[in-house]
Amino acid sequence: MVEIRYDVTGIGNAIVDVLAHASEEFLVEHALNKGAMTLIDAEQAEQLYAAMGAGTESSGGSAANTLAGVAGLGARGCFIGKVRDDQLGGIFAHDIHAIGVDFHSEPATSGPPTARCLIMVTPDAARTMNTYLGACIELGPEDVDEELIAASAYTYLEGYLWDPPHAKEAFIKAMGAARAAGRKVALTLSDGFCVDRHRAEFLDLVEHHVDILFANEDEIISLYQVADFDDALQHVRGHCEIAALTRSEKGSLIVAGDEVHLIDAEPVAQVIDTTGAGDLYAAGFLTGLAQGRGLHDCGRMGGIAAAEVISHMGARPEVDLKELMAQRLG
Amino acid sequence: MVEIRYDVTGIGNAIVDVLAHASEEFLVEHALNKGAMTLIDAEQAEQLYAAMGAGTESSGGSAANTLAGVAGLGARGCFIGKVRDDQLGGIFAHDIHAIGVDFHSEPATSGPPTARCLIMVTPDAARTMNTYLGACIELGPEDVDEELIAASAYTYLEGYLWDPPHAKEAFIKAMGAARAAGRKVALTLSDGFCVDRHRAEFLDLVEHHVDILFANEDEIISLYQVADFDDALQHVRGHCEIAALTRSEKGSLIVAGDEVHLIDAEPVAQVIDTTGAGDLYAAGFLTGLAQGRGLHDCGRMGGIAAAEVISHMGARPEVDLKELMAQRLG
Numbered sequence: 001m002v003e004i005r006y007d008v009t010g011i012g013n014a015i016v017d018v019l020a021h022a023s024e025e026f027l028v029e030h031a032l033n034k035g036a037m038t039l040i041d042a043e044q045a046e047q048l049y050a051a052m053g054a055g056t057e058s059s060g061g062s063a064a065n066t067l068a069g070v071a072g073l074g075a076r077g078c079f080i081g082k083v084r085d086d087q088l089g090g091i092f093a094h095d096i097h098a099i100g101v102d103f104h105s106e107p108a109t110s111g112p113p114t115a116r117c118l119i120m121v122t123p124d125a126a127r128t129m130n131t132y133l134g135a136c137i138e139l140g141p142e143d144v145d146e147e148l149i150a151a152s153a154y155t156y157l158e159g160y161l162w163d164p165p166h167a168k169e170a171f172i173k174a175m176g177a178a179r180a181a182g183r184k185v186a187l188t189l190s191d192g193f194c195v196d197r198h199r200a201e202f203l204d205l206v207e208h209h210v211d212i213l214f215a216n217e218d219e220i221i222s223l224y225q226v227a228d229f230d231d232a233l234q235h236v237r238g239h240c241e242i243a244a245l246t247r248s249e250k251g252s253l254i255v256a257g258d259e260v261h262l263i264d265a266e267p268v269a270q271v272i273d274t275t276g277a278g279d280l281y282a283a284g285f286l287t288g289l290a291q292g293r294g295l296h297d298c299g300r301m302g303g304i305a306a307a308e309v310i311s312h313m314g315a316r317p318e319v320d321l322k323e324l325m326a327q328r329l330g
Numbered sequence: 331m332v333e334i335r336y337d338v339t340g341i342g343n344a345i346v347d348v349l350a351h352a353s354e355e356f357l358v359e360h361a362l363n364k365g366a367m368t369l370i371d372a373e374q375a376e377q378l379y380a381a382m383g384a385g386t387e388s389s390g391g392s393a394a395n396t397l398a399g400v401a402g403l404g405a406r407g408c409f410i411g412k413v414r415d416d417q418l419g420g421i422f423a424h425d426i427h428a429i430g431v432d433f434h435s436e437p438a439t440s441g442p443p444t445a446r447c448l449i450m451v452t453p454d455a456a457r458t459m460n461t462y463l464g465a466c467i468e469l470g471p472e473d474v475d476e477e478l479i480a481a482s483a484y485t486y487l488e489g490y491l492w493d494p495p496h497a498k499e500a501f502i503k504a505m506g507a508a509r510a511a512g513r514k515v516a517l518t519l520s521d522g523f524c525v526d527r528h529r530a531e532f533l534d535l536v537e538h539h540v541d542i543l544f545a546n547e548d549e550i551i552s553l554y555q556v557a558d559f560d561d562a563l564q565h566v567r568g569h570c571e572i573a574a575l576t577r578s579e580k581g582s583l584i585v586a587g588d589e590v591h592l593i594d595a596e597p598v599a600q601v602i603d604t605t606g607a608g609d610l611y612a613a614g615f616l617t618g619l620a621q622g623r624g625l626h627d628c629g630r631m632g633g634i635a636a637a638e639v640i641s642h643m644g645a646r647p648e649v650d651l652k653e654l655m656a657q658r659l660g
Contacts, residue, residue, distance in 0.1 A: 021648075022429075048426060052428065053427065053428045054388075054389065054398070054424070054425035054426075054428040054646065055388075055424070055428075056384070056387070056388045056644065057387035057388070057420075057421060058384075058385075058386045059384065060349055068384070078484065086417055087416055087417040087418050087443070088417050091385075091387060094379060094384070095384035095385065096384075098350075098382065098383045098384040098385075099383075099384050113417070170608070247423070256506070285647075287514050312387065316384065318351075
C-alpha cells in the first residue's frame, strides 16, 4: 500500500480573484446574480472589468482556498489545477507555494489566459462572483497522477469542476484512484446554480462515489429539489458516509449514519466579505478528520476557519490558523 | 491662455504593488532596508518574490496613489506613467481609470514587464519596499504632452523619477511647460535613500524650479545633510514657495514665506500599514490648494487622507474620501 504523503489533495479551478466593493445598484445595472457564481466568457469579463471599480488581486479558486486553509492549519496539502504561463498564473503558483501547498500542475503554454473571478462585495458583505474560466478549460485527466492520489488520505473535489469540458474526466480519474487505494473522496457542491447545471450527475456522485459531502443550505435544497433544509436533510441522511451542511450564521449540521451534530456558528465581530466561507469550512473540517478528531470538533474547526475568512476582504486566511485553532478549540 | 482641465497632473512610476506580511527576521535574513524603497533588478525581484509569503496585488506607484487620492476627493486628475501591454499593466490602467483619473500614456509593446514593488509589512505596520522598475525605464519626454501640462493647475512629480534613465527628461520637460504656462510645480522627495542618490539635482530643483515641496523628516534631513528636523527647517524656509513637511505621528509643518502652520496628526484607531501615507498626504494637500483653501486646511486634508490609508493594508483609499473629508473637516 502506498504511504500517505498528503492529508488532503484538492482538484479545482485555478483562479485569481479580482475583488472590488460594489453597490446593490451596480449588481442590478449589470444584471449580476447576487450571491452566486456565474460563468462569463472573455468578452463579458472584459466588459464587466471595465465597468467595475479598482480591484485587489489575490489567488483564489474554491478548492485552492481550501488547500491554503489546510496548509495554514499545519496539515499536508497538494493542489491540482491549471493556469497559463502568464503573470496571473505566476501569481497563483507563487501564492499557493508560499502558503505551503504542493502544486506541480504544468501551466498551459498556449490557449486562454489564467482564469479570473470578478468578485463584487456589496455593503452587506455578500460576494457575487463572475468567473472567466480561461486556462481552466485545459485541465484534464492527464493532470491527475494516480500515485499521488493514492498517497492522499483525502481527495477533495469542487463541483465547479463540472463546468469546464474535461475537468470532470480528471475528477472521475481521481475518484477512481482514491477509491482503489482505499482513500476517502470529499466533494463540495460549490454553488446552487452549479448544482442546477449538473444535478443528475451530482446525485449519482453523492449516492455512489463520495464519502464526505460539503454543501450549504441552497445547494442541498437544490440537489434534492425540495422545499426546505429539513426535507433535504432527510434525503441526504444515509446516502453518504458524512455530510457537512453549512448554514451561514446558523452554524452547521453534520450527519454520519446515526450520528448527528449541530454546531453553532462561531462569533464574528464584523462580517466584511463572505468570499471563501465554505472553502475554509471544508479546510477546517478535513484537517480535523485528517487529525483523527471527532465530528463535533471537525465541525467546530470548520466554523472557526470560516469565521476568520469572513472577517476580512479576500478568500484566504490572514492569521496563523494553527494558533487561532489552539486558542478557540482549547 | 490654456483653460485649466486638471487640478493635478502627476508624473510617476506606474507600479503594481505586491503586499505581504513579513516578520522582522525575514527583513534581516534577506538584508532588506526596513522602511526604505530599494531598487532591485529582475533577478533579485524573482528571488525575493519566491521567498516572500502569499501576496495581494494592487495598483500602486507614489504619484499614481496621490492621483487616486485627488480623484477620490473629487478633484480632476491626470496621470502620466509607463506600463507594458501585459496583465499587470492592464490591472494598473484599469484601476487608475476606475477611480476617475485620466491616464492616456501608451503602454510599451516591448521591453521589460510592468513594474512591481514587493512590499513587506512588518507587525509594527512599517512597509519595506523593493521596486523592480520594469517598463518604467521606458518613460521619456515623448510621454509628456505640454498642452496637457499647461492645462493642469498643479503638476506633481515624484523624486523616484530620477531613478529610471529618461524619466528625468520627462520631468524637466513637464516642469518647463508648467512654468511657461504660469502653473505650479510640486515635488515629493519620495525617500531618504532616493535623496542620497540625487541630492545635488534635488537641491537645485528645490532652489530654482519647485513651488511646492513635500518631504518627510528623513528626506528633508537627508536633503540638507543636517543633524535634525529643526536645522532642516531653517534651510528650506524661504527656498520654495510652500514646503509641507510630514512627521508621521507628530503631524506636519507647513512653511510658506512668513507663514508657518503646525498641524497635529489625525487620530488613527490602529495603524495597519503605512504604505501610501505620504502619497495621500500630498493628495489631500494639493486638492485643498486646488480648492483655494488656506494652508491650515490643506495640511489637515493631507493628514486626514493619510490617516485613512494607514488604517488598512494597501496604498490607496478604501472609503469615500469626499465624505470622510466633509465629516472630519466640517
